[in-house]
Amino acid sequence: MLGNCLENVRKTVPLVHNITNYVTVNDVANVLLACGGSPIMSDEPDDVSDITSICGGLNINIGTLNKRSIESMFIAGAKANELGHVVLLDPVGAGASALRTNTAIELMEKVKFDVIRGNISEIKTLALGSGTTKGVDADAADTVTEDNLDRMVAFAKSFAAKTRTIVAITGAIDLVADEGKCYVIRNGHPEMSKITGTGCQLSGVATAYAAANPNNKTEAVAAAVCVMGLAGEIGVAGMQAGEGNSSLRNRIIDAIYNMDAETLNKGAKYEVR
């Protein structure tokens, strides 16, 4: 049950090391606290090895990457792998610039990731690679819809198998897949796209969930995706006249803070394929 995954986070309070962008970093810290985890941020090459050593999970987010933080991603990733920590990649903007695409791909080559979370464009970019040769996955569509769902589920499973990770593709319909199964999740609300960083927040939460549920990480990541989506629904439902995206940002983090296993089990809308 997804609710168990939530309770394991609140019980074990996983410490998550975040190398993340400075746009949404404060929200990532607060949402990690809200979900029951504990955040620490560090992106200096001389600091990250020590910091990641005291943590249980590592969340690498390439938004606002720079040469210093990129170096730190590789150092922290290697250390986290050595220690058997959960490591997540959020390839923000892969496909939007050569540096972002190449950094994400090189990270995938040199760091063993447990989870990769992105939108369909980012994941498609990683599946195709940065080269000019287009692989079989090139026909992956640009959004996941009810119409192309079978094909996208197959794509997600195939990408997960090829990269030996759990892949979370988030959008109107979310997919969380490993080699063998795919959670198709229909929580969330379009209004969430009007807030900066709900994806970054989810990556932080998913790292905490995977770290606290080492024996069923796929289910844990699916639980994190449901938590975020359900919090979005609760947040939008609570909006008062005159409120907008800034209030909604607060409402979503508040909803995660108040989320319990029962609410999650009742509100999660998913099927496993």
Added chain:
Amino acid sequence: MLGNCLENVRKTVPLVHNITNYVTVNDVANVLLACGGSPIMSDEPDDVSDITSICGGLNINIGTLNKRSIESMFIAGAKANELGHVVLLDPVGAGASALRTNTAIELMEKVKFDVIRGNISEIKTLALGSGTTKGVDADAADTVTEDNLDRMVAFAKSFAAKTRTIVAITGAIDLVADEGKCYVIRNGHPEMSKITGTGCQLSGVATAYAAANPNNKTEAVAAAVCVMGLAGEIGVAGMQAGEGNSSLRNRIIDAIYNMDAETLNKGAKYEVR
């Protein structure tokens, strides 16, 4: 009409590349989403050329500048100029340090800006230059008031003509001028100065407005200034007992999120001189 400028932003959803300070960056991202634009942040020299290429506008803000981000400002500025994108300069702290003053002046020399937005001290610093020779503009006063309004309007037009930009000087009374005309705007509320970053937010919004209204950029920047000021008035009017600057920050972004053409046309308080 200013309302048309607003509607063009919501229709075209301009993607704005921001090289901005890490203090207010999250608010800049959320306010860009609130006004109908879309934000992306990048300040790594190896990344900014690709990122700015996919955008419609570039917002350069020199708060918390560093050697890396300064290099990125010049690279991104050159690329945006090459592509004919709207480029805005927010000279945060020009006059407060030699590095900030000199960086702003060098940017003005090497990058063609469409808009420069700052407070009177910052704009005065740019008008006077960093050297010891004081130009004719040296008598520009330190605040724009009803008493010195004629002189300040002339200063704004003269600065706009000399720099071939639209200049927005914001304060108790806001001025938005090009060579030929000056919008004198009386929206806003003093309480806005108790929130960090309303100026940075306005620069993001103004970039989106100018990008979405390429044929009447001066009016578009004036519209953005009215939107921000009017949102401040709506925010302050909505404050409940016990609320302070943190709630007001949310209320202002929410008000921008809910602003429509009718509200703007009714609430905008300006004259053109």
Added chain:
Amino acid sequence: MLGNCLENVRKTVPLVHNITNYVTVNDVANVLLACGGSPIMSDEPDDVSDITSICGGLNINIGTLNKRSIESMFIAGAKANELGHVVLLDPVGAGASALRTNTAIELMEKVKFDVIRGNISEIKTLALGSGTTKGVDADAADTVTEDNLDRMVAFAKSFAAKTRTIVAITGAIDLVADEGKCYVIRNGHPEMSKITGTGCQLSGVATAYAAANPNNKTEAVAAAVCVMGLAGEIGVAGMQAGEGNSSLRNRIIDAIYNMDAETLNKGAKYEVR
């Protein structure tokens, strides 16, 4: 009276230069405005000397430190010392990594600090040093409780004497000590630990308070600690159904914005030992 310290901040509006982490920097800026001060941020070596020169206080926070910002801390610290400005050290994560521990210790050797504010683990790390030789303070417990209060008060005074600073050790019970006396403060609420950066915020506020009260800095820092704790109590008391840590963050800053001398004098819970 603590209320006088508050009023001196509102009267003199101290400008505080913050070299601080990018996680909580926006909240630090807004809380400085809320308490009556004025924030400016800069962490570029070529910029910090000019910026700190125009300020009244310097707040050095080593969270998310990097080589560039570390260099800036030493430059700004030297300049602030030269000008007789108040300087505060927030040793975020001292003890969690060698870089953080060593940076904090080297800062203490080369910069004259007026105030050091941290949690007990951080202060204990500074007291013990980074070497392997454990000093007499090694027996300092890991939390301040009613049971070990006498011993912790003695530790705080001894650390203050040895370092010639005012030390603020914050936790469930807060201690603010100089060589001769120790404020034992029982304001605050456990829920505050669910928000990122209340410690960073306090360091900003404490810098403003010390800068505005040069003749009784220990009392001023104690006042700042009471203000923060009392704002936490007011914030928690005001929470509505469905609210969580994101709303609480807003409520605390709002409470500081609305805090006056009378509220502080009535609500402060402290004794001097």
